[in-house]
Amino acid sequence: MKNNKTIIFGIGNIGRQDDGLGWLFLDHLKEEGFENSDLEYRYQLQIEDAELICNYDIVIFVDAVKNELTEGYYFKTCKPSSKYGFSTHELAPETILHLANSLYNHQPKSYILGIEGVQWNLEIGLSSKAKLNFKKAKTSFIENMLSPDSVIQN
Amino acid sequence: MSKKIVIDPVTRVEGHGKVTITLDENNKVKDSFFHIVEFRGFERFIQGHPYWEAPVLVQRLCGICPVSHHLAAAKAIDQIVGLEPEDLSVPTQKIRKLLHFGQIFQSHALHFFYLASPDLLFGFDAAPTKRNVVGVAMEYPELAKKGILMRKFGQEIIKMIAGKRIHGISASPGGVHKKVTAKERDYFLNGKNIPSIEAMIEWSKEMIDFIKIYHSKNSNWLDTFAEYPSGHLGLVNKKNGFLELYDGNLRAIDAYGNITLNDIHNDDYQDYFYEGVEKWTYLKFPYLKHLGREKGWNRVGPLARLNVCEGISTPLAAFERLAFLAATDGKTNNKTMYTHWARLIEILHCAEMMKELLEDDDILSNDLVRKGERRKEGVGIIEAPRGTLIHHYEVDDKDRITRCNLIVSTTHNNEPMNQAVRWVADNVMDGKAKITESMMNQVEVAIRAYDPCLSCATHAIGQMPLEISLHDHYGNLIDLKRS
Numbered sequence: 001m002k003n004n005k006t007i008i009f010g011i012g013n014i015g016r017q018d019d020g021l022g023w024l025f026l027d028h029l030k031e032e033g034f035e036n037s038d039l040e041y042r043y044q045l046q047i048e049d050a051e052l053i054c055n056y057d058i059v060i061f062v063d064a065v066k067n068e069l070t071e072g073y074y075f076k077t078c079k080p081s082s083k084y085g086f087s088t089h090e091l092a093p094e095t096i097l098h099l100a101n102s103l104y105n106h107q108p109k110s111y112i113l114g115i116e117g118v119q120w121n122l123e124i125g126l127s128s129k130a131k132l133n134f135k136k137a138k139t140s141f142i143e144n145m146l147s148p149d150s151v152i153q154n
Numbered sequence: 155m156s157k158k159i160v161i162d163p164v165t166r167v168e169g170h171g172k173v174t175i176t177l178d179e180n181n182k183v184k185d186s187f188f189h190i191v192e193f194r195g196f197e198r199f200i201q202g203h204p205y206w207e208a209p210v211l212v213q214r215l216c217g218i219c220p221v222s223h224h225l226a227a228a229k230a231i232d233q234i235v236g237l238e239p240e241d242l243s244v245p246t247q248k249i250r251k252l253l254h255f256g257q258i259f260q261s262h263a264l265h266f267f268y269l270a271s272p273d274l275l276f277g278f279d280a281a282p283t284k285r286n287v288v289g290v291a292m293e294y295p296e297l298a299k300k301g302i303l304m305r306k307f308g309q310e311i312i313k314m315i316a317g318k319r320i321h322g323i324s325a326s327p328g329g330v331h332k333k334v335t336a337k338e339r340d341y342f343l344n345g346k347n348i349p350s351i352e353a354m355i356e357w358s359k360e361m362i363d364f365i366k367i368y369h370s371k372n373s374n375w376l377d378t379f380a381e382y383p384s385g386h387l388g389l390v391n392k393k394n395g396f397l398e399l400y401d402g403n404l405r406a407i408d409a410y411g412n413i414t415l416n417d418i419h420n421d422d423y424q425d426y427f428y429e430g431v432e433k434w435t436y437l438k439f440p441y442l443k444h445l446g447r448e449k450g451w452n453r454v455g456p457l458a459r460l461n462v463c464e465g466i467s468t469p470l471a472a473f474e475r476l477a478f479l480a481a482t483d484g485k486t487n488n489k490t491m492y493t494h495w496a497r498l499i500e501i502l503h504c505a506e507m508m509k510e511l512l513e514d515d516d517i518l519s520n521d522l523v524r525k526g527e528r529r530k531e532g533v534g535i536i537e538a539p540r541g542t543l544i545h546h547y548e549v550d551d552k553d554r555i556t557r558c559n560l561i562v563s564t565t566h567n568n569e570p571m572n573q574a575v576r577w578v579a580d581n582v583m584d585g586k587a588k589i590t591e592s593m594m595n596q597v598e599v600a601i602r603a604y605d606p607c608l609s610c611a612t613h614a615i616g617q618m619p620l621e622i623s624l625h626d627h628y629g630n631l632i633d634l635k636r637s
Contacts, residue, residue: 043320046305047264047267047268047287047301047302047305048302048303048305048306048309050302051299051302051303051306082288082292095288098288099288099291099298102291102292102295103291103295103298103299103302104299
């Protein structure tokens with residue numbers, strides 16, 4: 001990670017309870033002095049993000065997940081896909097990678113950190129379960145980043 | 155047995171809407187409706203909050219055009235602190251306008267490249283899997299790249315002035331928070347880090363050339379598709395009646411160019427407008443009181459603005475307006491698909507205005523805030539990308555908002571969009587034995603021309619595929635299609 005230029009997107013909305021997991025994760029990285037990466041907050045990904053990621057070697061998308069996850073989170077490789085949602089409100093990380101690849105011939109290493117959320121009402125603050133999952137995800141993520149055997153390093 | 159056709163959600167628009175078309179036993183159109191199915195309630199949320207919070211809170215209505223809500227609210231709050239738009243310092247007026255032009259530029263670019271161009275480039279009959287921005291990127295990569303960078307340019311202007319691309323803060327009561335620095339503005343002028351404002355102007359001209367050629371080749375359907383007579387409403391410059399996007403008088407004309415609202419001051423809007431309601435939608439139906447609900451509705455947005463104005467202040471856009479007018483022999487344009495052409499002329503106008511303002515040293519000044527005598531009420535009207543946007547607040551002696559009335563652009567366009575749906579139903583679907591995906595898409599094409607922003611603040615989580623269902627008149631499902 002030290003030698004690779006990295007951008008981390010936090011996706012979500014802190015006004016919708018657990019949908020704020022992505023943003024809160026970036027807040028945590030800032031508090032931890034995580035200075036090796038550029039951090040970008042997004043309500044939703046936008047088409048110009050395809051151009052932005054061309055300046056980076058590694059891209060990480062952090063977002064809340066509605067599905068139940070065994071560990072409460074996952075960290076997995078993200079691959080380009082031409083799948084397309086019905087509006088600008090839904091542009092998937094995979095589509096951003098696809099656009100970057102097809103328009104700019106750039107294919108950074110890409111990952112998704114998905115953290116399970118359970119409540120999505122118009123309120124600020126995570127649910128108890130999301131807080132627990134958030135804690136697990138950040139511990140794992142930080143350990144991974146600091147490890148010489150980091151998935152991202154490889 | 156009658157059938158009901160439902161398009162839910164309408165695709166490639168901002169927010170979530172639904173269309174239902176009911177056919178009788180002979181597949182003749184009985185009814186058609188464009189519904190807005192989400193409720194926001196911002197007019198109530200904001201009551202009790204101090205008035206100076208309004209520009210920050212109300213911009214949360216939308217993730218696409220928050221700047222428009224921010225500035226409309228700011229103009230209203232300026233009045234509450236005793237200031238008319240012309241009372242603000244010159245640097246503040248210019249910084250706010252630069253922010254506004256950046257907003258319209260990026261929003262129009264997003265709509266044209268992302269939402270509308272797939273229909274124009276691939277046609278109604280293309281597969282939905284191709285008829286989207288990914289398809290455009292694959293087959294027209296240079297066009298897509300320019301679209302991305304034009305959108306980015308506008309977003310960067312917003313970020314420079316408001317601190318963030320979405321939901322930033324610039325306006326304060328009677329002013330703006332910060333000036334522009336020389337280093338910040340050079341970023342947009344020198345072309346070292348992003349394509350310069352000169353490139354934006356050139357690309358805007360290219361887009362207009364594209365749409366003119368497209369019109370010349372496709373006039374057979376562009377001239378007639380979803381054409382219907384309507385009123386047109388927009389702001390015009392107070393001095394010369396030219397296109398005005400930030401501050402002007404309200405003017406409306408009928409389908410034939412006759413004045414129906416004669417350059418009224420913003421404060422007087424309530425004397426001229428009513429809002430109708432219907433059981434089947436959360437969106438209201440504004441209309442001019444003196445013409446009534448049936449005849450008093452108006453289109454707003456790019457097509458309406460070019461119809462009501464008497465000219466454009468920037469030379470390149472002014473020239474393009476003449477070509478636009480020539481297409482209808484100078485008559486009022488009621489052709490829905492010309493909205494895209496009008497939108498591109500506005501993109502060019504915004505680019506020209508951004509250049510003028512970026513090169514103006516006034517935006518570097520620290521003279522940013524004015525004060526006046528406190529009032530109990532304020533009205534702010536602005537031309538948002540999608541059309542005329544009205545914010546109106548009343549406050550009590552403790553500075554709390556007691557009443558809020560918002561008429562957003564898409565609300566004005568409610569009846570016009572319903573008319574457009576009805577046109578497609580009557581002219582494309584009526585009497586047909588089978589309703590095809592292409593026919594369905596034509597309903598969406600008609601709506602999409604208005605670039606409706608339906609309910610951006612209620613961000614939905616997860617996938618919502620296009621679902622089309624056929625029901626008999628008892629409500630029984632007889633067919634179902636998903637994208």
